Amino acid sequence: MKRVSTGFVAPSSSCNNASCGCGSLVGRDYRESNYLNFVSGIVNQDSYLRWPCEEANPKGLSNPQNLDNAEICFESLEGPDFFKLGLELSGSKYLTRMLYLKDPRITGKIFDGVIGSIFKLMTDQNGHYLFGKLIRFCDDIQLQFIVAKITVKSESFINAAKDRWGSISIKNLIKVLERSHYVSSLIVPLYDGFYGLMIDRIGSSVVVKCIDILDTATTVLLYQAAIKYCLELATNEKGYFSLNNFITNSKGLRRQQLLDLISENSLFLALDPYGNFVLQHVLKLHNPFLIEKICSGLKGHYIRLSQLKVSSHVVEQCIDSVGIKYVLFDFLRSNDLIKVAQNQYGNYVIQQALKIAKQTDNPFYHNLLMKLEPLLDSKYQPSYGLRVVNFIKKEIPVRNAMIN
Numbered sequence: 001m002k003r004v005s006t007g008f009v010a011p012s013s014s015c016n017n018a019s020c021g022c023g024s025l026v027g028r029d030y031r032e033s034n035y036l037n038f039v040s041g042i043v044n045q046d047s048y049l050r051w052p053c054e055e056a057n058p059k060g061l062s063n064p065q066n067l068d069n070a071e072i073c074f075e076s077l078e079g080p081d082f083f084k085l086g087l088e089l090s091g092s093k094y095l096t097r098m099l100y101l102k103d104p105r106i107t108g109k110i111f112d113g114v115i116g117s118i119f120k121l122m123t124d125q126n127g128h129y130l131f132g133k134l135i136r137f138c139d140d141i142q143l144q145f146i147v148a149k150i151t152v153k154s155e156s157f158i159n160a161a162k163d164r165w166g167s168i169s170i171k172n173l174i175k176v177l178e179r180s181h182y183v184s185s186l187i188v189p190l191y192d193g194f195y196g197l198m199i200d201r202i203g204s205s206v207v208v209k210c211i212d213i214l215d216t217a218t219t220v221l222l223y224q225a226a227i228k229y230c231l232e233l234a235t236n237e238k239g240y241f242s243l244n245n246f247i248t249n250s251k252g253l254r255r256q257q258l259l260d261l262i263s264e265n266s267l268f269l270a271l272d273p274y275g276n277f278v279l280q281h282v283l284k285l286h287n288p289f290l291i292e293k294i295c296s297g298l299k300g301h302y303i304r305l306s307q308l309k310v311s312s313h314v315v316e317q318c319i320d321s322v323g324i325k326y327v328l329f330d331f332l333r334s335n336d337l338i339k340v341a342q343n344q345y346g347n348y349v350i351q352q353a354l355k356i357a358k359q360t361d362n363p364f365y366h367n368l369l370m371k372l373e374p375l376l377d378s379k380y381q382p383s384y385g386l387r388v389v390n391f392i393k394k395e396i397p398v399r400n401a402m403i404n
Helices: 032-043 064-075 079-086 089-099 104-122 127-137 140-151 154-161 164-176 181-192 194-198 201-213 220-228 230-234 239-249 252-264 266-270 275-283 288-297 302-306 309-319 324-333 337-341 346-359 365-376 386-403
Strands: none
Touching: 079 089, 079 104, 079 127, 089 104, 089 127, 104 127, 104 140, 104 154, 104 164, 127 164, 140 154, 140 164, 140 181, 154 164, 154 181, 154 194, 154 201, 164 181, 164 201, 181 194, 181 201, 181 220, 194 201, 194 220, 194 230, 194 239, 201 220, 201 239, 220 230, 220 252, 230 239, 230 252, 230 266, 230 275, 239 252, 239 275, 252 266, 252 275, 252 288, 266 275, 266 288, 266 309, 275 288, 275 309, 288 309, 288 324, 302 309, 302 324, 302 337, 302 346, 309 324, 309 346, 324 337, 324 346, 324 365, 337 346, 337 365, 346 365, 346 386, 365 386
16 A cells, blocks of 8 residues: 555545545654644545434434445544544544444444543533543443543542533433442542532532432432531522522432521521522422421511511512411511511512412401501601502501491
8 A cells, every 4th residue: 555645545445535534544643734634534524414413313324335434534543533533523523423333343442542531522612522422332341431530530520510511521421320330439529529519600510410310329428518518508609599409409308408407597598698599499499397497487587687688588488478477476566567668678578468468368467457557647758668558548448348
C-alpha cells in the first residue's frame, strides 16, 4: 500500500469514495491539521449525516454501502482519535451511530479511547452526548470501571456535577445504573459535597435526580445530609429552592423526619427571608398533621407575623388551611387587630381571614367582623386598610339583618 504525503495511507480498494479520508492513520505522528482534515472526511459525508437515528431506525443502520464505509473509517481510528472525535459535534454523532451497531468490539474500542479523559468528555458540550449513549451500550465491567474512575476523587466528581454538561452526564449514568448496586458508589461523593451541591442550581439537580428515581435505601446518606443541613439550606438564598425540590421528590420515613424538623422550627423559618418559602412549601403539601404542627407552633405570634413582609405570607397560608382556628384565636384575643388591618402587609392578611372565614362558614366569622367594626369610625382613616373597611361596610348590614 502506497504511503501519501499527508501522513495517511491511500484508501483501501474496498472503499469506492477516495475523498472520504478513510485510509488508515500512520502511527501517532500526524499533524493536527491533517487530523482535522481526516475528521472532516469521515463525519461530514452526506450519507453519514443522513443516517437514521435510533428513533427512526432502532434496529441499526440499513444501508450496506454506508455500513461498509463506516467500518473502514472506524478501523482506521486509534485510541486518542475517539476522544478528539467525541469533542466535535459531527464526530460525536458519528461515534454514536457506530455504537448503535451494537457490536461489543466497537463499543470496547470507543470505551478504551475515551476512558482516560472521561471527565473532559462528560463536561464537554458535544462529548456529554457521546458519553450518554456510550454508557447505554457498556457491559457491567465497563460501567463498573467508569464509576470507579469518576468517583476516585470526590472533588472532581462534585465539580462535574456542578457543570452544565457534566450534570447531564451524571444524571444519565444514574438512570442507567438505577437498578444496579454500582449506583451506590455515586451517592458517597454526593453526600460528601451535599451542601455545596444544594446551594448550586445545577449541582442540586443531580441530588434531586437521585432522590426522585432511586429507592430510599440507596439514598439514605442523602436524606441524612438533608436533615443535617436542613436549616442552613432553608435560610440560604439558593439553598431554600433546592431544599423545596428535595422535599417534593422525597419519600418514605426519612421524608417525614425532614418535614418534622421543618415544622418544629416554624417560627424561626417564618421570620427568615428565605426560610418562609420553605415553610409555605410544606403547608402547601396539605398534610393535616404537618399543618396542625406548624400552625399550633405559631400560636401567640400571628399578630406580629402578620405585620412583617416575609412572615405575612406564611400567615395567609395558615389561614387557607385547617389551621385557621389558631390564627383567628390570636386575632380575636388581641387588642392590636385594628393596627394589623391598617398595616401595609397586615391588611392583606385580614382580607384573607375575612374571605376564608366567610367562605367556610367559620363560627368565628361574625366575631371577627365585630372586632374590626371600629374601622368604620371616622377617626380611622387607614392608608392600607381601605379594602378591609369596604368589606366590613358591605357585611355589617347583612350581619345585622341576620341577627334581627
